[in-house]
Amino acid sequence: MTRPNKRRGSGPRHRAEARWEGRNIRLQIEYDGSNYCGWQSQKIRRSKTIQETIEKVLRRVLQEKIRLVASGRTDAGVHARAQVANFKTCSKISPEKLQNALNGLLPEDISVSKIEEVPVSFHSCLGAKSKTYRYTILNRRFPSALLAGRVYFYPYPLDLGLMRSQAKSLLGRHDFSAFCASNSGAKSKIRTIRKISVKRKKDGLLEIEIEADGFLYNMVRNIVGTLIQIGRGKQGARNLKRVLDSKNRGLAGPCVPAGGLSLIKVQY
Amino acid sequence: MTRPNKRRGSGPRHRAEARWEGRNIRLQIEYDGSNYCGWQSQKIRRSKTIQETIEKVLRRVLQEKIRLVASGRTDAGVHARAQVANFKTCSKISPEKLQNALNGLLPEDISVSKIEEVPVSFHSCLGAKSKTYRYTILNRRFPSALLAGRVYFYPYPLDLGLMRSQAKSLLGRHDFSAFCASNSGAKSKIRTIRKISVKRKKDGLLEIEIEADGFLYNMVRNIVGTLIQIGRGKQGARNLKRVLDSKNRGLAGPCVPAGGLSLIKVQY
Numbered sequence: 027m028t029r030p031n032k033r034r035g036s037g038p039r040h041r042a043e044a045r046w047e048g049r050n051i052r053l054q055i056e057y058d059g060s061n062y063c064g065w066q067s068q069k070i071r072r073s074k075t076i077q078e079t080i081e082k083v084l085r086r087v088l089q090e091k092i093r094l095v096a097s098g099r100t101d102a103g104v105h106a107r108a109q110v111a112n113f114k115t116c117s118k119i120s121p122e123k124l125q126n127a128l129n130g131l132l133p134e135d136i137s138v139s140k141i142e143e144v145p146v147s148f149h150s151c152l153g154a155k156s157k158t159y160r161y162t163i164l165n166r167r168f169p170s171a172l173l174a175g176r177v178y179f180y181p182y183p184l185d186l187g188l189m190r191s192q193a194k195s196l197l198g199r200h201d202f203s204a205f206c207a208s209n210s211g212a213k214s215k216i217r218t219i220r221k222i223s224v225k226r227k228k229d230g231l232l233e234i235e236i237e238a239d240g241f242l243y244n245m246v247r248n249i250v251g252t253l254i255q256i257g258r259g260k261q262g263a264r265n266l267k268r269v270l271d272s273k274n275r276g277l278a279g280p281c282v283p284a285g286g287l288s289l290i291k292v293q294y
Numbered sequence: 295m296t297r298p299n300k301r302r303g304s305g306p307r308h309r310a311e312a313r314w315e316g317r318n319i320r321l322q323i324e325y326d327g328s329n330y331c332g333w334q335s336q337k338i339r340r341s342k343t344i345q346e347t348i349e350k351v352l353r354r355v356l357q358e359k360i361r362l363v364a365s366g367r368t369d370a371g372v373h374a375r376a377q378v379a380n381f382k383t384c385s386k387i388s389p390e391k392l393q394n395a396l397n398g399l400l401p402e403d404i405s406v407s408k409i410e411e412v413p414v415s416f417h418s419c420l421g422a423k424s425k426t427y428r429y430t431i432l433n434r435r436f437p438s439a440l441l442a443g444r445v446y447f448y449p450y451p452l453d454l455g456l457m458r459s460q461a462k463s464l465l466g467r468h469d470f471s472a473f474c475a476s477n478s479g480a481k482s483k484i485r486t487i488r489k490i491s492v493k494r495k496k497d498g499l500l501e502i503e504i505e506a507d508g509f510l511y512n513m514v515r516n517i518v519g520t521l522i523q524i525g526r527g528k529q530g531a532r533n534l535k536r537v538l539d540s541k542n543r544g545l546a547g548p549c550v551p552a553g554g555l556s557l558i559k560v561q562y
Contacts, residue, residue: 058439120535125435135439135442137437137439139437167393167394169402170405171324171402171403171405172324172373172444174403
């Protein structure tokens with residue numbers, strides 16, 4: 027039995043791609059991830075994703091099939107203040123007009139905050155040098171209705187000084203297996219954390235920001251869960267360095283909820 | 295045909311009320327009004343209200359039928375940072391325990407930020423000297439996914455200086471018929487506006503705050519709709535003073551969406 031080679035054949039689709047001389051458009055996207063099962067379109071689709079929602083609107087506006095590439099996927103329920111994605115198009119529409127059209131047609135929980143034409147070589151994912159995630163904890167005695175789904179409500183006192191000093195041991199290049207979900211498909215668990223900060227803001231808010239060259243599945247949420255345990259004095263004699271060195275997920279703290287997490291910056 | 299007088303009779307319920315020597319509890323409540331048809335329980339109920347949602351949880355916690363009185367109703371879709379309400383109870387539960395129980399049992403979009411025992415004479419509605427509402431406009435070229443449902447997105451340039459100077463003519467005691475929804479049941483349309491401010495905040499946000507001794511149905515949203523028209527240069531030669539004096543709703547601007555509005559303070 028023979029089947030035509032659909033992926034690498036010299037069929038019309040392949041030839042068309044080879045001739046392609048269109049434009050490369052970069053988007054900066056904000057979204058509330060609450061109602062989506064993450065960024066990336068899935069083969070077995072159970073629920074809508076951010077990617078397919080935007081691709082559908084792009085197809086409608088540009089009348090072409092569009093493949094949107096992001097700096098990286100975000101998980102179900104995770105938000106973004108400034109996700110970066112790009113796509114190639116033959117359309118000559120101006121970036122400003124395209125932005126207005128997208129914001130007019132996208133659902134309320136996805137918006138395009140910036141749009142520009144970039145060199146054809148720009149690739150949102152491969153070109154990303156680092157990404158910064160922020161995890162927000164509401165650390166006071168009572169929750170906030172207006173922040174629900176955007177923060178993790180944790181009403182017990184936390185030792186911020188201890189959390190800050192322990193967090194420093196994660197800086198640099200390490201094997202982050204201890205903070206990686208067991209169902210991750212990543213081949214290498216080695217990543218480099220460039221910055222990590224723990225800040226108290228007004229009204230009981232705590233912000234933990236982590237900048238790294240890449241993140242493993244649930245990595246930020248597992249690190250935050252462990253830092254909370256440390257701040258609460260629950261990790262006992264164990265410290266973050268020992269958890270990291272163990273490469274044992276079982277020694278780290280629980281994975282905190284997705285709603286507190288937001289991708290806030292992608293550096294190129 | 296005779297029927298027992300259920301409302302003013304000398305039956306057991308009436309006698310019990312007369313003997314009542316319980317406590318008066320004051321709540322400060324935050325809510326996202328998006329999923330509710332306003333504060334007040336309605337006779338013809340189509341959808342849930344904030345009041346009945348809290349009363350149901352109070353009944354569950356205190357094992358008594360509770361009647362919650364607020365400083366005033368808020369309309370469908372309107373939020374509150376600090377609504378004030380009170381109720382009377384025979385329960386001896388401590389305010390702190392009650393707050394934790396309520397926040398544990400209430401849905402995420404309603405939270406109790408303060409709770410205290412107050413003199414029996416305190417009445418949330420009759421005692422309120424003034425209330426302050428804030429209307430938030432997102433005034434920039436593109437919307438925000440993370441602020442959706444909390445702000446009114448208005449992408450056209452606005453003359454804030456003009457809006458500020460015109461807004462001043464609303465200060466003081468006036469007949470606000472021009473800014474009152476036609477289906478309002480209010481007998482008198484006279485209210486006193488104590489403060490009104492128009493402020494530009496960061497990231498394209500504009501906040502219009504109005505403090506008054508009381509508000510007519512849709513009054514803030516109608517005033518804001520008119521101010522936007524003025525800021526946009528649409529009211530032509532007409533000014534806010536003329537609209538106010540006309541007492542004619544037809545001369546005022548449109549009613550802006552509920553999601554931008556929030557009750558932020560009640561003064562006693």
